Amino acid sequence: MRTWFNTLTPRTIFGLTLITVALLALPFVAALGGQAWVRIVNFAILYVFLALGLNIVVGFAGLLDLGYIAFYAVGAYLWALLASPHFGLHLPFWVILPLGAIVACFFGILLGAPTLKLRGDYLAIVTLGFGEIVRIFMNNLNAPINITNGPQGITLIDPVAIGNFKFSTGSTVFGIDISGPQKYYYLLLVLVLAVIAINVRLQHSRIGRAWQAIREDEIAAKAIGINTRNMKLLAFAMGASFGGVAGGIFAAMQGFVSPESFSLIESVMILAMVVLGGMGHIPGVILGAILLTVLPEALRYAVVPVQKALFGAVLADPESLRMLIFGLALVLVMRFKPAGLWPSPDRRRELAEKAR
Amino acid sequence: MSAKGEVLLQAQAVAKHFGGVKALRDVSLTIRRGEVYGLIGPNGAGKTTFFNCMTGLYVPDGGSFIFDGAPLKADAPDQVADRGIARTFQNIRLFGNMTALDNVMVGRHVRTQAGIFGAIFRGRAARAEEAAIRRRAEELLHYVGVEDRADDLAKNLSYGDQRRLEIARALATEPKLLCLDEPAAGMNGTETEALRLLIDGIRADGVTILLIEHDVKLVMGLCDRVAVLDYGALLIEDVPSIVQHDPRVIEAYIGVAA
Amino acid sequence: MAFSRNLSCFPGITLALAASIALIGCGQKEEPKPQAAAPAAVPAPAPAAPPPKPEVTVKLGHVAPMTGPQAHLGKDNENGAKLAVEELNAQALEIGGAKIKFELLVEDDGADPKQGTIVAQKLVDAKVNGVIGHLNSGTTIPASKLYADAGIPQISPSATNPKYTQQGFATAFRVMANDIQQGKVLGEFAAKQGVKTVAIIDDRSAYGQGLADEFKKAAETAGLKVVATEYTNDKATDFKAILTKIKSKKPDMVFYGGMDAQGGPLAKQMKELGLKAKFLGGDGVCTPEFMKLGGPATDGHYCSMPGVPLEKMAKGPAFKEKFVKKYNTEIQLYAPNVYDAVMVMADSMKRANSVEPAKYLPEVGKTSYEGVTAKIEFDEKGDLKGGAISLYQYKAGQLSYVETLGGGVVEAVKEAAQATGEAAKAVAGAAVDAAKEGTKAAAEAVKSTADATKAAVEKK
Amino acid sequence: MVAEPLLIVEGLRVAYGGIQAVRGITFHINPGEMVALIGANGAGKTSTLKALSRMLDPVGGSIRYQGQEIVKLPPHRLVREGIALVPEGRGVFPRLTIAENLAMGAFTRDDKADIAADLEHVYGLFPRLKEREKQLAGTLSGGEQQMLAIGRALMSRPKLLLLDEPSMGLAPIMVQKIFEVIRMVAAEGMTILLIEQNARLALESSQRGYVMESGEITLTDEASSLLHNPKVREAYLGE
């Protein structure tokens, strides 16, 4: 610890302080535009969470996973079942959250194991299948025994609460009014910082290098003694556990889960965040997640006024135009920044050379 | 340390076929500790298949390998590496988008322990290990002579440097037996000579070497003993001077003007 | 709902300048009913020599999917809401001493629960006075918590999942019978058709599954035998496999819990497979879309719709005419309910003489409003009281009214023996005159049916 | 030589991401001769060949073939002009049969009768290929694949044949066989540019040679003279 602390220059200290202040102030700044924006920021963080989890699997270990949402679903349902009137259980969050990570982890291994021999596109379709299988089970496990309550979903899920301090409603802390979404923001911020730290440390470790080796050339990785089976399962498990925690928070924030929140398109979206941002590069992935969460919402606000300004009338249906722009953005970013918006320096170098 | 000259690897009647093609027909050979052992033969004779069977990439259809006193597990390349066999590939298989240094560092994987918690919490032991990995990798880069390319992506290295880097990566696993698959392919006479010096040095450090190579001059100059494969079967296994003049070898492999 | 009407009126008086305004707001019988039927509405009688009055904009949130597979229904809902708002504005209402201008904030939740809460928060931030929506139960339920926390009254026109109102939120209302009510009636109706065996298909959506389950219970209670339960999904186009299986069980009737987009092709494929059972479905298939997609194969099939047919309601035919004239398209499904939801909200505000959510919320619960779809009154949960369900049969490409079952509110049931006879003619899209006739006849027969209806309600 | 050179390369420059691999080289090949291009790994030989075969764009210089500038020609047009390349590592189509691989060589040609004749000619050069006509190319050994690659190039009836490392990874006896065929083809009057690590073999087979070092041509002479050049002997023959 002493070593890195000493290397801090006044400039980096200033930078870090600035970032800290900005992060702390963000929910109050966002709230100026309405609590909806705090909520959007919260979802953005939740997706950062998910994208970083998937990044371990796809970005680090190079395993194309199109069913990642399954782990998110597992986490969400676990919370819903353990903290709602459905089974009459109301466990506290500090029990459920780690449990969610562990159960999702277990699912990661369970679903990862049959896919170990598969490559690339075959892996993609199988993981996609697993994602669908999990969703369809959740949709149907209301009979013969009612476990998930089927398509009706589970309502009245407990919010995160520390004693009587509930995260769902606003309260006053040290004389500052703080809303429910703002509370969740700080909770998510703490968690996401932990996730980022874990990601960074994993990447620059013996295990991170082994994943990278598997991504580059599995045969060679085996030949130098990497147990690719265990390493791949570890990647699935780590990625899944992040998904599980994110799912739990999602359930608590929403107060309601139903299978329709965990459709294939969500998996695709998270993958798009990872790739669009810059696969394997943590800052890039974070950027990708934030952009893809905020962009559609921002477009929601922008489409009509912009049209009115340009043409004096609303020519195209704002909602379809919004999705159209979103799709185009995906295509264009990939066209002009094929390695993502913020690729790792190595990746950038690689592409520069390819371009000749 | 075990004595020089005792048996390190014994292949017993190893067989492998692909569909109807018999790639290896009951090949048995013995490699002794400390020697450089050459494996030659025409293209398609089964040399690389033999390598792949030994290192666990292929499951042999018959026979077994005894390495360092115990049988090698089939279909488990990582365990083979753990036991002390390292290899290079005919068509270089580096981790192209990792730096040269990272390539060698990842080679230390099998000799290090840090797990998921070590990686996340980065305790004292984990940090010490990480430092040791880096130190050793830097030494090896220096050893094979590509230290000045340490931070370049492996795929951007020249062909010769890539060959050397692949050897450094293999050495990072602390092998007892180093298997080189055509290391001199695509090198001119002078480059081949430098390679010969490198291999000589590795042998001097006590690593046994198994060498597949088409450069007859290199093989005959370097190897203590040579085996010749033809159509998947062992033709002869002996010292170079005898192998070189065996009429069957000349007819099947060396040709007239060797 | 602790406030009395007078109490809730009180701040309005103190804030208002003139007592005459309070009269309009708090007046009960004198208050002119909104003239929904007349397109050119007569403005409310203005007090003499009005001083320049403040104008207050009442923001109503409207949420439905504008993207995704249910976007066509979302648009329909939006149209219904717009129509209501325009009419309200044309009436130049005055509440709490101010001229009221309603403004509709339209949001898209894409039928996605996550977007549902974001847009809900957006509406809460925008300090809307009330929310109409959402369309789907899946988005309505998570959003309802936000509205409840903010104390904003929410009236869903179409979320039929019972859970929506079972959460115990004082702000949650709906102007449509829920799945339990509808499923029950459908089960009873099936029994009345003289069928003995029935096969059930549900689309595993919250709506379809809920409805099918309730139907199953009711059908079994009524002595029907469920010979097969099969499933599909809300994106499917091919139902032959499950229909083949059902065919082998030879049911007299097939019940389908799901939407029109699947129901139409389903009916078609039933015919192609030679499956001759009767078809029965809920409001999801009671649409022009169903007949368009099912073609002649829908002939003779049945479906139900919460409420009483527009034609049977006093203001119904006029609404239909207005709607078609304005948007040049048929009503898809819930537009009339949305329209009613808006009107109920406005009505509650008028009665409370306040547009403040906290003040008019108690009034919402006390609603007794003659809507275009039903006489709207809420039970203690916020569910539509009684929840009459009407049954229709597809005949020659049109929906023809059969009968109305359930419903505790006598006035809502304008069904009558004569009317039933007429109903075959009074098909959807038929001339308004014909419908008016039916309405008259119905009015006369109210008493005779009241008993029967009561009996039906008690049986549940 | 009185005849105009078949190929004239002037000031050719090739760069990858800012690093110059070929720094303005000039050389020529006369009709009917076999020219060797030798040099160390990374000297720029393969880059030169890639530029010639239009697989990458040079940053400068000119390539004139039969008096015509071809530096902007797309690669698939080259074979029509009569330039065929046998790529490094053979580049056979592994999941096409041998016959199909050879047919691909004649892809741009329509003269069925002549193609059939050329096929017989190739089979004459490499009888082993004829035996395995229907076999997938991927099942051949390295030497056989090299034969196939050369045969395939000949199927386009080229005027200029570019050979990239034909001996690489081959058993000595196979190297001898391949070079026998190359010499035969040369003897039939084919113009050949040969790039080879095995400098001795290359120079022994060619009339003239160029030596490349760090992207530049540093020596050029009759092949036999180069063989005896002490610098060449030290740097490339490992002596």
Next chain:
Amino acid sequence: MDIFLQQVINGLVQGAIYAMVALGYTMVYGIMGLINFAHGEVVMIGTLVTITVVTFLLKAGFPVWLAGGMGIVAAASVCMVLGWSLERVAYRPLRGAPRLTPLITAIGMSIVLQNLAMMIWGRNYMTFPSLIEKTQFEIGGAAFTNVQVLIVLVAGLSMGGLLLLVYRTKLGMAMRATAQNPGVAGLMGVNANRVISSAFVIGSVLGALAGVMVGVYYEIAHYQMGFMLGLKAFTAAVLGGIGNLAGAMAGGILLGLIEALGAGYIGDLTGGFLGSHYQDIFAFVVLIFVLMFRPSGLFGEKTGDRA
């Protein structure tokens, strides 16, 4: 038994449709190794174009056969142009980019096409004008229509034609060569760009045909119909071994049969626990099992790693 036969017919027809779409995926994948996720949308646009053209022509008084024929031609032409432009605009610039890049582009394109279609054709489900008078036949108690027969026939013929094209023509050989090594194929005089474009164009025409088939069979269309269909067809292609034409066909038919028989029988076999609500899973479960034992699909080449 008649139920079994009926289920086989159901599965076969559904499978033939999957197969048609799967052929389009495989065509492109075989050459470029690219999953053209937007292929389902090409199919959708094929259907919608046909509806528009046919409806318009029928209104204008054209005879059904002519209107139908022109509808098919129009759909094929539009899809051809669409496929060509997709490749040209979205995928070609990405050759040599990281593997996932074109996948995201494809997803983006899929979203764009869906929303464009929604803007053009609206959000409502559309009915497909009936082009063929449906006649019902019965064999052994199983009912089927002439349309179903036609669909299976067209799918079979399409595959036959495609096999001929790929294995018996010069273009086909160029395609296979480009698939294996585009650089060297270029050296042989093959214009790789043109070959790849033609693969897209052919795939898109197949997509258009599939779209017409879907329309004629189910008689409905919607701007989102392509997504699920594409997904199923892609599953079929992988099941058969993606890149392999016969595999795509077999995978499609197999998938159709699995779904039909699964929905028809698994429920009874598991005492109702796994009924038709798991219909969409059956295919995936079989896929996962097949891939566990044959990691490259049923007909895919074994990718034995030549180390």
